[in-house]
Amino acid sequence: MCRRKTTRLWPVWTVAWITSHRTWRAKSWSPARPQVLTVKPTDERADAVVIGAGPAGLAAGIRLAQAGLSTVVQERHWLWGGLNSFYKLGGRTYDVGLHALTNAAPKSARKLPLPRVMRQLRIPLEALELGDQLGSCTVFPEVSLDFSNDFEQLANEVRVKFPTSSEAFDELARELAASPHDVRGGPVSTRQELLRRLRDELLVDLLLHPLLWYGSPTPNDMAWSLFVVLWKSIYEEGFARPRGGVRPLLKLLTRRLKAAGGTLRLRSGVQEVLHGNGQTEGVVLDDGTVVRAPLVLSSAGLVETLGMLGDDGQQHARKKSVGPMTFVESCTHLKQSAPSLGFNKTITFWNNSPRGIYAPSTPEPFDARSGVLCIPENYAGQDSEPEGILRMTVLSQAAAWEGLEESHYAMQKEAAYQASLAAVAQFAPDPSPHVVARDVFTPRTITHFTSKLGGAVYGVSAKVPHDAAKIAGLHIIGTDNGFLGIVGALVGGAGVAALAAAGAQPQGQGAAP
Numbered sequence: 001m002c003r004r005k006t007t008r009l010w011p012v013w014t015v016a017w018i019t020s021h022r023t024w025r026a027k028s029w030s031p032a033r034p035q036v037l038t039v040k041p042t043d044e045r046a047d048a049v050v051i052g053a054g055p056a057g058l059a060a061g062i063r064l065a066q067a068g069l070s071t072v073v074q075e076r077h078w079l080w081g082g083l084n085s086f087y088k089l090g091g092r093t094y095d096v097g098l099h100a101l102t103n104a105a106p107k108s109a110r111k112l113p114l115p116r117v118m119r120q121l122r123i124p125l126e127a128l129e130l131g132d133q134l135g136s137c138t139v140f141p142e143v144s145l146d147f148s149n150d151f152e153q154l155a156n157e158v159r160v161k162f163p164t165s166s167e168a169f170d171e172l173a174r175e176l177a178a179s180p181h182d183v184r185g186g187p188v189s190t191r192q193e194l195l196r197r198l199r200d201e202l203l204v205d206l207l208l209h210p211l212l213w214y215g216s217p218t219p220n221d222m223a224w225s226l227f228v229v230l231w232k233s234i235y236e237e238g239f240a241r242p243r244g245g246v247r248p249l250l251k252l253l254t255r256r257l258k259a260a261g262g263t264l265r266l267r268s269g270v271q272e273v274l275h276g277n278g279q280t281e282g283v284v285l286d287d288g289t290v291v292r293a294p295l296v297l298s299s300a301g302l303v304e305t306l307g308m309l310g311d312d313g314q315q316h317a318r319k320k321s322v323g324p325m326t327f328v329e330s331c332t333h334l335k336q337s338a339p340s341l342g343f344n345k346t347i348t349f350w351n352n353s354p355r356g357i358y359a360p361s362t363p364e365p366f367d368a369r370s371g372v373l374c375i376p377e378n379y380a381g382q383d384s385e386p387e388g389i390l391r392m393t394v395l396s397q398a399a400a401w402e403g404l405e406e407s408h409y410a411m412q413k414e415a416a417y418q419a420s421l422a423a424v425a426q427f428a429p430d431p432s433p434h435v436v437a438r439d440v441f442t443p444r445t446i447t448h449f450t451s452k453l454g455g456a457v458y459g460v461s462a463k464v465p466h467d468a469a470k471i472a473g474l475h476i477i478g479t480d481n482g483f484l485g486i487v488g489a490l491v492g493g494a495g496v497a498a499l500a501a502a503g504a505q506p507q508g509q510g511a512a513p
């Protein structure tokens with residue numbers, strides 16, 4: 001591995017031209033001449049290329065650059081942030097996502113994921129100015145469970161509302177509190193395991209609902225290892241929000257990348273990963289530029305990355321399917337602050353039918369019987385804004401949106417939005433009379449702006465080790481490597497980058513957030 005303190009990318013056209021020129025002189029005109037013409041003066045060399053400037057890619061880029069490797073982060077979109085980016089529309093700024101930063105642990109909890117990854121990235125945790133959630137809840141037609149960053153609140157709710165299961169719940173909670181984040185194996189079906197322990201289907205539905213919504217790539221259930229991570233990230237450590245939302249977090253990451261000597265290139269997607277003899281050789285960008293590098297870390301997704309490997313990779317990719325879980329998300333601006341209208345929870349995980357639903361909305365383009373309502377104002381320490389904000393997420397499925405012609409597409413978006421408002425009005429004040437502006441994202445929007453096939457927010461169902469592509473120097477990072485959500489993606493990207501930079505042997509699958 002070539003280690004340099006300087007991080008400037010250098011064009012290789014000079015070397016290539018000299019080599020070709022010598023070949024031409026030594027041999028004959030005809031074989032050498034095409035080589036000279038095909039070498040583009042823009043070809044470059046780097047120690048590492050990172051595909052994608054979402055949280056995993058930015059964290060990986062920082063870690064590689066900090067290790068002294070010349071690193072370039074290639075992003076196809078014109079903005080960074082990936083699935084959690086931001087944009088302006090009609091004079092208003094919208095965040096694509098950010099309901100919550102999970103793993104809201106205090107700085108003193110040095111070993112927990114968020115403080116640890118911020119230390120690794122050399123960004124002070126205080127710079128995020130995190131504000132804790134005021135309180136969230138899961139609402140079913142007959143019963144609700146409140147929870148906050150104080151785990152005791154959830155435990156008390158279970159004691160009062162499910163007294164016959166409360167002892168088993170306390171035992172489960174103790175066991176999980178003592179468990180590390182990265183347990184391996186365990187029961188295949190968390191739902192079955194929880195039913196066996198708690199013996200109450202409704203309680204299992206209620207407890208699983210927020211965890212499914214905030215990280216499960218599979219419908220209605222999840223692997224035990226993922227459940228442990230999500231339980232700890234959401235119920236034990238809790239939700240927080242950087243003051244100002246996702247933009248300050250992304251600013252800190254991009255500044256840190258630059259300070260460490262890394263380069264971020266926007267509107268500069270990767271179309272092909274070059275490899276030969278089982279070793280990564282670099283990438284070809286959308287404009288045809290070749291960046292030669294022995295290390296490529298991809299946050300584009302497993303199937304998407306395999307698809308960049310030429311014929312063999314594409315065959316391999318065809319055998320894998322992209323994950324089924326995708327959503328319709330909307331962001332609404334209200335005439336006045338949401339709490340002043342009676343929205344007093346931070347996040348509400350709703351389910352307007354007797355049993356918990358978390359599955360693609362087949363055959364419909366959306367299903368608002370189950371969803372998430374987030375009120376960003378209901379975090380401590382946020383600046384007051386003239387307009388209130390309300391985020392709603394409902395179930396969807398990608399295929400139903402594909403191929404819709406524009407007017408029908410717009411109609412379905414509007415229908416999904418109205419259904420979301422109506423669903424919220426069943427357990428909270430009706431937001432409709434207070435709406436001043438809104439934007440709606442569908443699976444099609446997600447694919448358009450992040451190149452994630454099928455708009456799969458939580459990636460492939462079966463997570464893979466970072467070396468799953470089986471090509472030395474090519475690493476899968478982020479969601480499909482099993483690191484979900486913003487904090488998970490930061491942890492995963494930083495961890496794999498450290499391994500790659502150290503030239504360590506692949507270690508296999510990591511833990512999620």
Ligand SMILES: Cc1cc2nc3c(=O)[nH]c(=O)nc-3n(C[C@H](O)[C@H](O)[C@H](O)COP(=O)(O)OP(=O)(O)OC[C@H]3O[C@@H](n4cnc5c(N)ncnc54)[C@H](O)[C@@H]3O)c2cc1C
Nearest residue numbers: 052054055056076082083097098099100270478479485486
């Ligand atoms: C609406 C919404 C709300 C969310 N809210 C939250 C939340 O509140 N809290 C939370 O923790 N998580 C949330 N998430 C999930 C979170 O955003 C993701 O888990 C996280 O962004 C995954 O990070 P990543 O870096 O692995 O991938 P991504 O964020 O998807 O980043 C991948 C990047 O790679 C780029 N890319 C893809 N292909 C190429 C290519 N060929 N060349 C160059 N670039 C390429 C994409 O454009 C993208 O920028 C939300 C997701 C959505 C969709």
